[in-house]
Amino acid sequence: MATMREVAECSGVSVTTVSHVVNGTRFVSEELVGRVRKAIDKLDYQPDRRARSLRRGRSETIAIIVSDIGNTFFSQIVRGVEDRLLESGYDVLLCDTGEDPSLEERNVAMMMEQRVDGFVVAPTVAGEATLEPLVRQGIPLVVVDRPVGLEVDQVFSNNERGGYEAARHLIGLEHRRIGAIVELAGVRSFDDRVCGWKQALNEAGIAIQKGDVRQAGLEIEGAFVATKSLLTTNDRVTAIFSSNNLMTLGVLRYLREGKIRCPQDVSLVGFDDPPWAASFHPGITSVAQQPFEMGYKAAEMLVKRIEGDSTPPVQVRLECELRVRESSAVLRQG
Numbered sequence: 001m002a003t004m005r006e007v008a009e010c011s012g013v014s015v016t017t018v019s020h021v022v023n024g025t026r027f028v029s030e031e032l033v034g035r036v037r038k039a040i041d042k043l044d045y046q047p048d049r050r051a052r053s054l055r056r057g058r059s060e061t062i063a064i065i066v067s068d069i070g071n072t073f074f075s076q077i078v079r080g081v082e083d084r085l086l087e088s089g090y091d092v093l094l095c096d097t098g099e100d101p102s103l104e105e106r107n108v109a110m111m112m113e114q115r116v117d118g119f120v121v122a123p124t125v126a127g128e129a130t131l132e133p134l135v136r137q138g139i140p141l142v143v144v145d146r147p148v149g150l151e152v153d154q155v156f157s158n159n160e161r162g163g164y165e166a167a168r169h170l171i172g173l174e175h176r177r178i179g180a181i182v183e184l185a186g187v188r189s190f191d192d193r194v195c196g197w198k199q200a201l202n203e204a205g206i207a208i209q210k211g212d213v214r215q216a217g218l219e220i221e222g223a224f225v226a227t228k229s230l231l232t233t234n235d236r237v238t239a240i241f242s243s244n245n246l247m248t249l250g251v252l253r254y255l256r257e258g259k260i261r262c263p264q265d266v267s268l269v270g271f272d273d274p275p276w277a278a279s280f281h282p283g284i285t286s287v288a289q290q291p292f293e294m295g296y297k298a299a300e301m302l303v304k305r306i307e308g309d310s311t312p313p314v315q316v317r318l319e320c321e322l323r324v325r326e327s328s329a330v331l332r333q334g
Contacts, residue, residue: 001045001046002044004018004045006045007039007040007043007045010039010042012035017036021036022036059114059116059117061115061117062081062117062120063107064119065096065097065104066078066094066097067096067122068096068098069094073274076291076292076295077145077291077292077294078295079295080292080294080299081298083299085303088303101126101130105126105130108121108134112134117306118139118141118142118306119139119140119141120141120144121144122143123146123148125186128149131143131148135150140302140305141305142154142155142299142301142305144295144298145291146187146189147315148188152313153298153302153313153314155297155298156315156318157189157318158318158320159188159190160195160196161196161319162193163192163194163195163287164197165196165200165320166193166197166271166287167198167199167241169324169328170239170269171200171206173329174330175238175239175267177235177238178237179212179214179241180241181214181226181227181243182213182215183215183217183222183243183244183246184217190243193271209235211229214226216250220246220253223249224251225250226247227250227254227255238266239267239269239328239331242268244270245272247270248286255268262282263329272287273288277323277325278323282325282327284327285327285328286323286325287321288320290318290319290320297316
């Protein structure tokens, strides 16, 4: 590999001038910049990123830790983070916890050993304890999607309002038995969605019966089983609120296998609005979040922290949008 000294000799300038051109650390005349760039192209010179990082005291690398990269919601967050970091010249290291707190703890420790400049994390249910050492040590951190009780920058959806709007929509269609399929208990984003759902039912004077909320676990199969139990009772629900896109897929699978028509037999409103929601027949009424914007904003906040912003931590709450499609309809009497 060519060295900076060889570039200097080829272009007829000093090593210091080449360094200023490569790193943008001082003004260099257009004529000299042109000569250096020409030599760089001729010699195929590649700057030593590690040496530059040591000089700057930064790794120029950010860690992104999410709970399920196979979920399109999280992949959109990652895209938003990457797009914003690319603008500032940072590389990205991606970790997937699979909702496993022990793996989350391992990933955080591993990235700290790599001396990353900061973290963007969508935490597991135990994320607060895992992330506390980062906050204590002053390592730049932005939490996305799932709020935690730490004094740290956070970007998440207005989940409570989203759950409220989903239930209000179904109530407006004359449904009075509305069940909820929830992935995990103890995760703030899911808890807030259920809280909003309950608020709408309470305001309408609708009693929430035992078993109307079903915990489904982490997988589509869990949502399948939860939907089956919700719809095989004597006084079954007429509508379902699904707390995220994986849960919605489990609900749809059971409806198909159980030959239950949607929306004729049961209406459905999901949370998240992946591309396939509008492509299904019927199209899925969904509460749409802004995952790309969430990731982009989180990365923007993180860059400011890395560059010295010392203002108090902020929480950014992004609004959701109810997108009405064919899966929800007026309750058919009788």
